[in-house]
Amino acid sequence: MRILAKDIYRAAADPGTESEQRSVEVAGWVHRIRELGGITFVILRDRSGMVQLVLSEAEKPNLTLESVIRARGTPALNEKAPGGAELRVTSLEILSRAAPDLPYQVNGDVSKTGLEAILDNRTLSLRNPKIRSIFKVQATIIEAFASYLRSQDFTEIKTSKLVAGGTEGGTELFEVEYFDRKVCLAQSPQYYKETMVSSGLERVFEIAPAYRAEKHDTPRHLNEYVSLDVEMAFIESEKDLIELEKGLLAHIFEEVSRKNRDDVAAWNATVPDPNLVAKAPTVPYDEAMTIATAEAANNKGGGGKIFDINPEAERFLCTWAGREHGIELIFVNQFPRRHRPFYTYPLDLGDGKATSTMSFDCLFRGLEITTGGRRQHDYNAFLEVLPRFGLKPEAMENYQTLLKYGCPPHGGFAIGCERLTQKILGLASVKEASLFPRDRKRVEP
Amino acid sequence: MRILAKDIYRAAADPGTESEQRSVEVAGWVHRIRELGGITFVILRDRSGMVQLVLSEAEKPNLTLESVIRARGTPALNEKAPGGAELRVTSLEILSRAAPDLPYQVNGDVSKTGLEAILDNRTLSLRNPKIRSIFKVQATIIEAFASYLRSQDFTEIKTSKLVAGGTEGGTELFEVEYFDRKVCLAQSPQYYKETMVSSGLERVFEIAPAYRAEKHDTPRHLNEYVSLDVEMAFIESEKDLIELEKGLLAHIFEEVSRKNRDDVAAWNATVPDPNLVAKAPTVPYDEAMTIATAEAANNKGGGGKIFDINPEAERFLCTWAGREHGIELIFVNQFPRRHRPFYTYPLDLGDGKATSTMSFDCLFRGLEITTGGRRQHDYNAFLEVLPRFGLKPEAMENYQTLLKYGCPPHGGFAIGCERLTQKILGLASVKEASLFPRDRKRVEP
Numbered sequence: 001m002r003i004l005a006k007d008i009y010r011a012a013a014d015p016g017t018e019s020e021q022r023s024v025e026v027a028g029w030v031h032r033i034r035e036l037g038g039i040t041f042v043i044l045r046d047r048s049g050m051v052q053l054v055l056s057e058a059e060k061p062n063l064t065l066e067s068v069i070r071a072r073g074t075p076a077l078n079e080k081a082p083g084g085a086e087l088r089v090t091s092l093e094i095l096s097r098a099a100p101d102l103p104y105q106v107n108g109d110v111s112k113t114g115l116e117a118i119l120d121n122r123t124l125s126l127r128n129p130k131i132r133s134i135f136k137v138q139a140t141i142i143e144a145f146a147s148y149l150r151s152q153d154f155t156e157i158k159t160s161k162l163v164a165g166g167t168e169g170g171t172e173l174f175e176v177e178y179f180d181r182k183v184c185l186a187q188s189p190q191y192y193k194e195t196m197v198s199s200g201l202e203r204v205f206e207i208a209p210a211y212r213a214e215k216h217d218t219p220r221h222l223n224e225y226v227s228l229d230v231e232m233a234f235i236e237s238e239k240d241l242i243e244l245e246k247g248l249l250a251h252i253f254e255e256v257s258r259k260n261r262d263d264v265a266a267w268n269a270t271v272p273d274p275n276l277v278a279k280a281p282t283v284p285y286d287e288a289m290t291i292a293t294a295e296a297a298n299n300k301g302g303g304g305k306i307f308d309i310n311p312e313a314e315r316f317l318c319t320w321a322g323r324e325h326g327i328e329l330i331f332v333n334q335f336p337r338r339h340r341p342f343y344t345y346p347l348d349l350g351d352g353k354a355t356s357t358m359s360f361d362c363l364f365r366g367l368e369i370t371t372g373g374r375r376q377h378d379y380n381a382f383l384e385v386l387p388r389f390g391l392k393p394e395a396m397e398n399y400q401t402l403l404k405y406g407c408p409p410h411g412g413f414a415i416g417c418e419r420l421t422q423k424i425l426g427l428a429s430v431k432e433a434s435l436f437p438r439d440r441k442r443v444e445p
Numbered sequence: 446m447r448i449l450a451k452d453i454y455r456a457a458a459d460p461g462t463e464s465e466q467r468s469v470e471v472a473g474w475v476h477r478i479r480e481l482g483g484i485t486f487v488i489l490r491d492r493s494g495m496v497q498l499v500l501s502e503a504e505k506p507n508l509t510l511e512s513v514i515r516a517r518g519t520p521a522l523n524e525k526a527p528g529g530a531e532l533r534v535t536s537l538e539i540l541s542r543a544a545p546d547l548p549y550q551v552n553g554d555v556s557k558t559g560l561e562a563i564l565d566n567r568t569l570s571l572r573n574p575k576i577r578s579i580f581k582v583q584a585t586i587i588e589a590f591a592s593y594l595r596s597q598d599f600t601e602i603k604t605s606k607l608v609a610g611g612t613e614g615g616t617e618l619f620e621v622e623y624f625d626r627k628v629c630l631a632q633s634p635q636y637y638k639e640t641m642v643s644s645g646l647e648r649v650f651e652i653a654p655a656y657r658a659e660k661h662d663t664p665r666h667l668n669e670y671v672s673l674d675v676e677m678a679f680i681e682s683e684k685d686l687i688e689l690e691k692g693l694l695a696h697i698f699e700e701v702s703r704k705n706r707d708d709v710a711a712w713n714a715t716v717p718d719p720n721l722v723a724k725a726p727t728v729p730y731d732e733a734m735t736i737a738t739a740e741a742a743n744n745k746g747g748g749g750k751i752f753d754i755n756p757e758a759e760r761f762l763c764t765w766a767g768r769e770h771g772i773e774l775i776f777v778n779q780f781p782r783r784h785r786p787f788y789t790y791p792l793d794l795g796d797g798k799a800t801s802t803m804s805f806d807c808l809f810r811g812l813e814i815t816t817g818g819r820r821q822h823d824y825n826a827f828l829e830v831l832p833r834f835g836l837k838p839e840a841m842e843n844y845q846t847l848l849k850y851g852c853p854p855h856g857g858f859a860i861g862c863e864r865l866t867q868k869i870l871g872l873a874s875v876k877e878a879s880l881f882p883r884d885r886k887r888v889e890p
Contacts (some may be wrong), residue, residue: 132644
């Protein structure tokens with residue numbers, strides 16, 4: 001029976017009573033080979049971690065890095081070995097011999113490898129334990145997102161990514177040849193999640209790809225990303241959504257801390273204290289501008305006024321929140337009407353003009369990770385607002401049906417899964433947090 | 446504080462000690478209105494179920510079906526009311542008044558509505574509790590799929606759906622305009638899940654859309670579906686995968702039975718006994734042909750020989766399994782080489798020609814719900830086989846890298862989520878099990 005690398009110490013420390021239990025089998029990839037005085041030390045990598053194999057001359061075949069092997073032997077304590085134990089090999093089988101011309105150094109130092117080289121060699125770079133650890137954290141994020149929402153009575157949905165047109169207007173859409181017509185890849189499940197809320201499910205979430213045909217090639221953009229979408233009925237304002245997201249993020253941070261200790265340590269990262277999430281401030285847009293402007297002045301010795309939540313402002317606001325509230329997490333709400341899509345619920349700040357909205361962004365460690373808000377659920381208000389956004393009611397027949405026949409007050413948000421992963425681990429680019437990232441130039445592997 | 450419909454009986458039976466606890470609030474959709482001697486009975490629908498509201502003349506506004514309302518009143522036991530209790534309303538607020546020209550009868554009998562009408566009016570038909578129940582079952586399937594695999598040490602992955610070319614060849618692919626080039630929508634995450642297995646994760650799963658540009662318009666085809674993908678390393682043959690799928694299906698059946706009793710009952714469906722899954726037979730392809738042919742002869746009084754696992758054979762084989770093994774679930778393995786993609790692991794049945802493969806299909810209640818098998822992991826065997834499938838090695842550079850540098854024996858399978866949902870509930874068409882199905886003609890809503 002095969003045992004995992006992580007269990008070798010236990011096998012060595014507690015070999016059992018029968019003599020045959022002394023012999024165990026491991027299987028995995030040859031991560032490192034070191035020769036020392038006629039003895040070969042092999043570090044074997046499996047899904048659980050690493051184990052040192054000790055091969056005497058007799059059992060040593062012509063090993064290459066990354067070959068997949070199965071080894072049988074005696075587990076033994078050795079405080080010099082990684083994990084405090086090793087396997088003294090008695091027999092070894094090569095299951096798949098790796099060619100010796102490895103084009104990417106799997107056991108190399110990631111911090112010394114450029115992003116382009118990592119992505120160009122994705123098939124092999126994903127074998128690097130430090131790189132792989134990003135996606136173990138991401139798996140926990142996805143699981144924790146779903147489990148928290150289920151605990152709050154949300155239902156998971158799966159909606160189509162092929163849509164007749166874009167919800168948010170016609171720009172930045174990828175076109176698909178769909179039999180004898182053209183459709184688009186969905187930018188978000190906006191209409192669908194609103195439909196499902198209004199179906200009576202009330203609380204829904206979706207974990208699915210979303211597409212943006214943006215031409216930017218920056219460390220914060222992906223053309224395809226995993227969108228963690230939430231929508232719920234019977235809210236009063238965006239503040240209900242901010243409360244929900246706080247609970248969600250606290251749970252995600254807690255789960256990553258608990259399940260991914262080694263993965264987080266590999267990146268010298270610190271997961272935010274889940275207990276501090278509740279203390280993250282919510283700041284209206286105008287006030288956020290003032291704070292960002294003041295931070296800019298302090299940081300650069302007299303920066304100009306900041307007029308928008310641009311990437312620079314996102315960084316300043318998070319720095320401010322970290323200093324003043326103990327966590328680099330901040331919710332900015334009440335965005336001006338002109339900054340938000342047509343379906344955003346308007347907010348009158350007292351001038352009778354409803355120039356604001358019940359909307360919010362969540363910024364984490366200098367990056368926007370969420371956009372959300374309450375939606376317009378009133379049919380007449382919806383019809384009235386469309387022309388101001390250059391939209392034609394007749395082109396939005398499904399949206400009309402949704403609102404015309406009874407739609408509860410509702411709202412929602414979406415978290416960019418790769419951005420959250422990036423910021424938890426402190427990765428330089430969001431592309432590092434996508435298994436097979438798509439940007440303007442890259443569609444392979 | 447709002448309570449849910451399902452909690453009205455408890456509120457009525459145990460009103461608490463203080464007088465103010467007698468008053469509760471509910472919110473939801475007006476599902477049905479009935480007038481009886483000056484009293485109005487409203488059936489209110491929320492995410493938990495239905496509750497009867499009793500309105501005297503004074504509190505009765507001009508209600509329309511599907512309007513969203515909030516009602517406050519006194520819960521009271523009434524054995525004639527659905528669930529044994531009702532709310533005697535003291536105040537009522539309309540949150541969203543539905544227009545009276547409802548184009549689809551939400552509270553109608555689904556069995557009397559044609560599929561086209563249901564799909565044409567999807568925004569509203571999804572409000573029908575029986576239709577909605579399909580997707581509550583589907584949510585459980587997705588959750589149970591993931592939780593079972595996590596319990597077996599699998600890691601969830603999310604891979605790109607935009608690919609440079611199709612893994613299985615160039616047919617049946619949707620093309621996407623990707624900036625200044627064309628890419629395709631992925632038919633399956635085949636290469637990606639094999640890459641992640643080979644990265645050292647060993648065991649991975651993915652829940653994501655998959656695309657097939659098939660022109661068929663049948664009750665068993667969707668052009669976009671949710672693929673429940675599994676891949677694992679260090680297997681001996683497809684039999685390891687069949688064992689895994691049996692455990693997985695048993696867990697899914699168990700969870701649906703436990704969590705979706707009412708949803709299953711709404712369709713008069715019976716979830717298979719989880720304990721019977723282990724008894725599902727595994728039958729080699731040639732033997733399956735013989736069984737199907739014999740069944741055809743018995744059923745139609747002399748049907749001809751069946752030469753392929755076509756839809757008719759799938760039905761016959763499941764009927765046979767149900768009769769002989771107590772469950773309409775059967776695994777057919779050892780498909781001929783010519784029926785399987787290039788990456789399938791060959792199997793020599795004794796004639797020295799390796800004309801068979803370590804592959805399988807899973808048939809459930811007359812429908813193929815899974816295709817899977819062991820994959821070729823040997824680089825040289827891979828290079829040798831490509832030309833026989835009309836494929837050029839140089840066009841498969843990433844696949845080459847995957848196999849050339851150490852790849853463990855591995856295999857996997859994919860379950861069609863909508864097909865499994867369909868067959869658990871006994872739906873006539875797989876389209877009923879897709880929230881927003883895509884077929885050759887349908888891309889809306």
